[in-house]
Amino acid sequence: MANDSTAPLAIEVTNVSKAYHVWDTPAARLTAPLCENLAKVIPPPLSTALERSASAARRDFWALQDVTLTVGRGESVGIVGRNGSGKSTLLQIIAGTLQPTRGTVKVHGRVGALLELGSGFNPEFTGRENIALAAAVLGFPRDIIAEKAAWIEEFAEIGDYINQPLKTYSSGMAVRLAFATQIAMQPDVLIVDEALSVGDMFFEHKCLTRIKKLLDEGTSLLLVSHSLQTIKSICRHAILLSEGRVVMSGACGPVADRYTKLHTLPAPAAASAQSIAPPSPRPQERGLYCSLKQPPWAQRPQEHVPSASAGFVECAIFQDDVEVDTVAHDSRIKVSAWLQHHVANELAGEVGLVVRTLTGLDLFAVNSYFLGLSYPPQPAGALVRVDFSFKVILAPGKYSVSLGLRSPVQGHYLDKVFGAAVFAVVTAPDEHVAGFFDADGELSIERIS
Numbered sequence: 399m400a401n402d403s404t405a406p407l408a409i410e411v412t413n414v415s416k417a418y419h420v421w422d423t424p425a426a427r428l429t430a431p432l433c434e435n436l437a438k439v440i441p442p443p444l445s446t447a448l449e450r451s452a453s454a455a456r457r458d459f460w461a462l463q464d465v466t467l468t469v470g471r472g473e474s475v476g477i478v479g480r481n482g483s484g485k486s487t488l489l490q491i492i493a494g495t496l497q498p499t500r501g502t503v504k505v506h507g508r509v510g511a512l513l514e515l516g517s518g519f520n521p522e523f524t525g526r527e528n529i530a531l532a533a534a535v536l537g538f539p540r541d542i543i544a545e546k547a548a549w550i551e552e553f554a555e556i557g558d559y560i561n562q563p564l565k566t567y568s569s570g571m572a573v574r575l576a577f578a579t580q581i582a583m584q585p586d587v588l589i590v591d592e593a594l595s596v597g598d599m600f601f602e603h604k605c606l607t608r609i610k611k612l613l614d615e616g617t618s619l620l621l622v623s624h625s626l627q628t629i630k631s632i633c634r635h636a637i638l639l640s641e642g643r644v645v646m647s648g649a650c651g652p653v654a655d656r657y658t659k660l661h662t663l664p665a666p667a668a669a670s671a672q673s674i675a676p677p678s679p680r681p682q683e684r685g686l687y688c689s690l691k692q693p694p695w696a697q698r699p700q701e702h703v704p705s706a707s708a709g710f711v712e713c714a715i716f717q718d719d720v721e722v723d724t725v726a727h728d729s730r731i732k733v734s735a736w737l738q739h740h741v742a743n744e745l746a747g748e749v750g751l752v753v754r755t756l757t758g759l760d761l762f763a764v765n766s767y768f769l770g771l772s773y774p775p776q777p778a779g780a781l782v783r784v785d786f787s788f789k790v791i792l793a794p795g796k797y798s799v800s801l802g803l804r805s806p807v808q809g810h811y812l813d814k815v816f817g818a819a820v821f822a823v824v825t826a827p828d829e830h831v832a833g834f835f836d837a838d839g840e841l842s843i844e845r846i847s
Contacts, residue, residue: 407506408587408618409469409492414501416462416487416642426455461487462642465501469587474619476629476650478657479639485622488639489513489591492620507586507618508536512576521565525556525575528564532579546582553608554578555601570601577605581612588612591622606632626654630759651758655701655816685781686736689714691723692819700817708743708776710801712736713818725790727825727836732787735801735818739780747773747805747812751786754798756820761797761834764788767807791838792823793831 421427433452437445462484469475477485490496492503493511511518519528529550533543551560554574559567567575580588588609609632613619623629629636629650636653638645638660646656692698695712714721716732725731733751750765764786766773776782799819803812825831 406471407468407504408471408473409467409506409620410502410504411465411467411488411492412502414462414465414488414491414498414503415460416484416491416496417458417460417499419456420459421456423455430455460642462491462498465639465642465644467637467644467647469618469620471618472613472616473635474613474621474633476633476636476653477620477622477639478624478626478629478636478653483639484642485639486513486591487642489589489620489622493589505587508583509587509589510580510583510585511589511591512573512580513589513591519564519572519576522563524563525554525560525567526551528575529579533583536583538583550575550578550582553582553604574601581608585612585617587618587620589620592624626657627760630654630757649757651754651756652701654758658814658816659701659703685783687712687714687734687783689721689819691715691721698817698819700815702816703811703814705812707741707812708737708739708803708805709813710735710803710815710818711738711781713799713801713815715799715819715821723820724822724824727790727792727794727823727829727831730787730789731821732785733799733819735784735786737782737784737803737813739776739778739782742778743776743805743812745806745809746775747803747809748807749773749784749804750802752800752802753788753792754800755834756796756798761792762788772807773803773805790823791836793834793836794823794825796820796822 421430430452433448433455437448437452440448465484465488467475467488477488479485487496489511490513491498492505493509493513494503494505495511495513518532520531523531526547529547530543533546538546554560554571554577556567556571556574559571560575564572564575590609606628609619613632619632621629621633633650635648636650637647638653638657640660645660646653689695689712692714713733713735715723715725716734717725717729722731735749735751737749748765748767750763750767752763753761755761773784797820798817799821800814800816801818802814804810805812
């Protein structure tokens with residue numbers, strides 16, 4: 399791996415693939431490598447027969463296939479995907495703890511990696527000894543190690559356990575020490591693999607704050623997390639892995655939506671209806687509104703997870719029964735969504751709305767389940783309108799609306815639409831809203847001595 403910290407790119411991954419051998423039997427695990435080694439010293443045709451025998455006793459599982467990725471200086475990239483999609487394998491290859499089967503990896507600068515709980519630490523050593531070992535491996539002089547050890551102890555907040563063997567630590571204490579140690583070494587590239595989810599929420603917030611500070615100082619970040627909100631709040635870009643391949647890369651919001659679409663399970667009720675082609679509702683059909691402010695339904699920038707049994711067919715935003723696309727802060731609006739049922743739905747379900755930023759950050763939801771309501775069973779052919787109403791406490795800007803229908807309650811999605819409608823929020827010239835929301839807070843001051 400390269401160590402030039404002045405290179406324009408911090409990480410360069412080019413056509414990386416990783417294969418693992420899977421043996422048919424325990425005996426084959428022993429005999430196949432022997433056959434391969436013998437084939438190297440025995441002339442044909444016997445060597446050819448040995449190679450065939452070894453190949454027949456195993457198969458290759460490709461954890462990664464032709465992955466290409468670049469991370470620039472000071473850039474933050476999130477990696478999302480289901481368990482087994484190859485995320486951890488990719489990070490291990492980038493960190494240098496695993497070799498690729500094919501392809502090349504270049505990492506420029508000092509690397510700090512949190513790959514597994516306690517990875518790189520000796521369980522028999524104390525916390526203080528592990529800190530000294532990690533710093534010495536990176537070439538820090540003894541006086542600098544002492545300074546960093548004091549900072550790490552303060553940040554990790556594990557008290558007297560710093561003098562106890564690592565094997566006596568809880569999982570939360572181990573990740574505190576590991577994270578504090580890695581960031582204290584001032585890495586040019588920080589690689590984090592879901593480690594922060596082990597700590598408590600207070601320490602996680604502390605870590606995220608520190609990570610953002612490192613990003614401001616020019617550190618590059620590669621983060622794996624199952625929390626899409628964490629990815630969206632920290633990372634500027636994201637990639638989606640599925641079965642070892644890069645399915646999509648780009649802005650975090652669209653990648654997160656594709657991830658949700660890719661791995662949303664089909665509803666059981668729709669399984670028997672896969673052969674039914676959902677009709678295409680037209681504006682003149684009974685009761686179906688055609689939006690005047692939004693683009694045509696089929697042209698809206700949305701990720702759609704429909705089923706053969708039911709689906710959203712329109713969405714519009716109203717104020718005082720007039721459709722709008724721009725609303726005033728502190729006013730009240732209604733978001734109306736139309737649902738078409740192609741086959742009978744015999745189970746009660748739930749319907750919900752999520753308001754998001756255009757980058758995909760979820761802000762709040764209005765959901766029937768949390769309001770103590772239920773979406774009633776519907777006959778085949780039913781067209782249903784659902785009205786969501788809420789007060790606009792949002793700051794000036796543009797926001798999108800996402801819709802979801804699940805049946806049964808808290809069950810599988812029958813339909814999910816991202817970007818069903820978009821609206822803008824404006825304020826009066828003398829109004830000011832800090833952050834995303836106006837929380838309508840109160841403040842009092844009292845002299846008590």
